[in-house]
Amino acid sequence: MDLNTKFTPQSWPDHPETATMEAKNKFVGFWLFLGGETVLFATLFATYLALKNSVPDGNEFRTETLFELPLVFVMTMLLLTSSLTSVYAMYHMKNYNFKAMQLWLAITGFLGLGFLALEVYEFYHYIHLGFTYGNSAFSSAFYTLVGTHGLHVAIGLVWLTLLILRNAKRGLNLYNATKYYTFSLYWHFIDVVWVFIFTVVYLMGVVG
């Protein structure tokens, strides 16, 4: 069977993301990658927790005084909502509704872009205050952890844009269904990491 075969909603398989051997391999391989990503972020979280508030004498930048929760709250809501919109996109993917899937993915992308813009603003604000990467062990650990997550969001946005544009004329088939599906897994994983960042870094930081 040619991978570019056209389907109808009636003939579209129940699990298009694992319908071919190639798709099954990508599915398993991508989850293995996510398991590895879990360990990557664990090392960064561990470093952050070990070095939290480790600042030289006379350095006033500590979690209690630096972080502002309203901004973090808005960022959390944006990313959490973008997780839901990518669920909507996968709902339409399973129903072979290509246009609706693309639309919901585009909305996901804009929400992610909003999140990233706020994060850039936040870092800019901190650096303006003097809380730079080399300010203290705490600042380096903070920027590395939160920045690596931000980098993941940025990579996800590039990936999403390429997916949407590259398949715009092709439509949905068994070749790209799994590509869309793995993107949605990646996006949910980014949200999973953020849940721990807003809890461990910001909420626990404000509490002290």
Added chain:
Amino acid sequence: MAHDIEIIEKTPAEFEYKKRRSDRLMRSQLMMFALMIFMTLISFAAVQAGFSAYFVIPVVLLLAAVQVGLQLYYFMHMSEKGHGLVAFFMYGGVLLAFLTVLAFVTIIWW
């Protein structure tokens, strides 16, 4: 590569069944989303309310763990069939993550 795929046309009844099933899944996912928003609000509110750190920290960590479980099992479909290897990879990753964090917060003291 994909020679083992045959295209099966669903009967109207089967198609109707599939649609209903995916609508039901969507509704449960929407409910889980509402739950996640609710838990996020509680976390932020608990911190803003200024309770003792010994109370707030366990609560927000627990809420984060539950939220992540909902993401994995409902949004990333780990509750569905054919996710045995997936669970192995993720629980392996989580175990290593736990050990790493535990080691860093207990052994390093400077």
